[in-house]
Amino acid sequence: DAKTTQPTSMDCAEGRAANLPCNHSTISGNEYVYWYRQIHSQGPQYIIHGLKNNETNEMASLIITEDRKSSTLILPHATLRDTAVYYCIVRVASGGSNYKLTFGKGTLLTVNP
């Protein structure tokens, strides 16, 4: 799986958009970008994933650059409950031996009142 690079930490004001960047310059053509988050003392929570088109769901939006070497997770209106460690993971969607989610250190997002 391609390696990812994320900032160690970020701050965001409550109610504002949180934009979390991720670099994955060695991503392969069949690898997806997945985002998970882990709120303190809870299990990792799936947020969103995408291949090359931008994606949006009820939790967030995922913007992937045209060359697919980087992406941004957007939480449109951050709340205090969005304070968590956010993990950007690149892997093949399914099948074969590419089933692992390899978690790096992620970005600690702190939403401030």
Add this chain to the structure above:
Amino acid sequence: DARVTQTPRDKVTEMGQEVTMRCQPILGHNTVFWYRQTMMQGLELLAYFRNRAPLDDSGMPKDRFSAEMPDATLATLKIQPSEPRDSAVYFCASGSTSGGSETQYFGPGTRLLVL
């Protein structure tokens, strides 16, 4: 709202004792994963099952850890004998390989402390 459930949520035991952790995957999911999380190592994959068959347990200490799926609704992770270095949070996750894209959904974890 389907969720992965894990029991117990917390376990304190003494070194040498057997520990069994249980996981109920989301109904209809055909893959189950066991992860361990520590401050030092972060999240590590211990074992992986697909359609109840173990496909990868290379992350587990073989001499003391075992993982099984007695049926489609139950996965177990057993440590015998337990050691202080096994203290960690153990997460179970389930997913589905149908539809060409697999997403893993995690349970709340079992927090294990071995004294």
